[in-house]
Amino acid sequence: MVKKEKSPRLLKEIYKQDNLKKALEDLINLIYFTEDLSAKIHYVESGKKGIFRTIRKEFEDSKKYRMGIFLLTDDKTSLKMEETSMPLKISKLLGKTTGEWQKSYRINLNKAKSFAQVFKNGKTLRKAVSDIIEELFPRPVLPLILDSTGFNKGSCIMTPLNFYGKKIGVFIMSSVDLAEYLIPSVKNLAEHITAALERTDRQTRQKKIEDALRKSEEKFKEVFNSSPNAITIADLNGKIIDCNQATLDLHGFSKKKELIGMSAFSLITPREHRKAEKNMKKTLEQDSIEGIEYTFLTKKGQEFPAELSASVIRDSSGNPSFFIAITKDISERKNIDKVKDEFISIVSHQLRTPLTVMSWYSEMLLLDNKHNNRGQQEKYLKEIYIANQRLIELVNAFLNVSKIELGNFDFESRPINLIKTVNRILVGFSPQIKKKKLEIEKNYNKKPLIINTNVNLIETIFQNLLSNAIKYTSPGGKIKIGIIRDKSDLLVKVADNGYGIPKAQQSEVFKKLFRADNIIKKDPEGTGLGLYITKSLLECFGGEIWFESRENRGSSFYALIPLERKRRAS
């Protein structure tokens, strides 16, 4: 069975394309109003029709040749003729209207045998056309057109019109003479017509494709230019063809033209050029590559870590034509990783110290029991106890840090009696206060002060500020506590006349795990977390903390606590 071919592109369909319709009409006009056949062929080819308008009148009078184009409608089964002006023009040639022509003339088919009995009226003409289209007659038909009395009125040549190899209609030329000798020219002309139709169709479609392409290109350009990610386009050798603003910003260039034409490799440290070349090959092989870390360079040669993802863009025949790459600065992530590593390292050191003390002193107690006197045993036990206490304190502090950093802190507020809370915390410190004979000056009204706040926040502030003041003040020193409340805030002040903070280290006081040199000497057992926790927590509540300090004179810490919690904008 013959595979059913796709139906020819039919007239309506062709007519949907405005350009094509216009081209067709132009063609018809051109052919119709052109006298000389060789000129017709020439002008159909070159499309110059203007000249012929001027000779139109002259031509119409000569009446020597007439020609028309019949195109199929989309009714595949009945193959109707499209009512173009052509049949009218043919009938005009014969001196009648279409109707009369159909009735009055019969066509002698001496020279096209199998057409016998067919050309009697309009219907038969259609059939003739459809036969040509169906290729019943592979050669052009040359029927004679006779009038009703049998007088030879001329001849008519029909030849199929192709559109991408499909028959879409016929080209008819008629002449008052016997026109057999014109067959090769008519065939040639028909070929030119179909070529012109196809060309126009291609142009129309090409234009559509180009329009679509231009639109998508515009869209891409917009995304490309406004993208916050650095996008670079490079040829297959790595030469930069284009890049967006984010790329310029990332590498510290001010103008595109500085980068265009440059090798993309020059944006990567020379140490990693071999790696980059390898990955470029890999990208070509597997079409894309993702998240490769490189040390990139700025215009001034500064290095920064970034991650590169690239894809190969191919042309319509599948050959790679260029690379498109997205670069993401990962300095911040790297920095976070570094801080995290440092934190883990320091934390493990901090935790291991009391563990070492506990392990070694208990070992000493167990192994060398006979050598140790009671006093020494007690001393060792005390070391174990202190180390254990320190471990508890450390673990609690670390848990607080992780709670704050993970955002798991309980932010509930409820009314508390601030004075009572502060007194309770002070009672907890009384052994140390007594031991160091410190004087505590309470600069606040002793009457109950009820405020709506978070009890953990208040306890953290007083615990840490008081504990620091007590630890870092020499025996016999003085600690002043101030509490001031206004409409919207609570201001807490804890001042001491202790060791103070060295000027050079004051900027680091609130950093995680920081401990000042002078106090490490005096007291090696601190976590370096207290003020970090206090500050982090206060900031979560929209508060602030600051201090004034002079080495060997003392420190004053201030905490401002908003009574209506304002969440810090993150």
Add this chain to the structure above:
Amino acid sequence: MKRQTAKDKTILIIEDEPAVLQALVDTFAREGFYVLRAKSGNKGLVLALKKRPDLILLDIIIPGMDGLAMLEKLRKSAWGKSIPVIILTNFSDDSKVSKALENGVYDFLVKTDWKIRDVVERAKNILGIGSHDKKEQ
């Protein structure tokens, strides 16, 4: 060859944690070593160059000049080039280990992982003395 004993040996312990330092001092003293102590890198270096101990136990995280910086300076001095050093630390950071090993450290001991007795044994071993009578190589 005369048999070496702990009594002939001086050991310098550089450690800022008082409890850890005390434990080491007590234990090494009981074994008969002559023990010197320092709580910072600077003091440790001065003491080492002045007293020329047979072995140094060195902590890394100490105030002022840290343990590794002190070690580098020690190795640059004429006397300190070959003095055995045991790093005692609670870090187990690879980069620090490799830096210490570059400077000819005998051992890199993580404190929590070692019994204090084993620290002493290790020291005796390096100095060619003690209960485990190992042949010198």
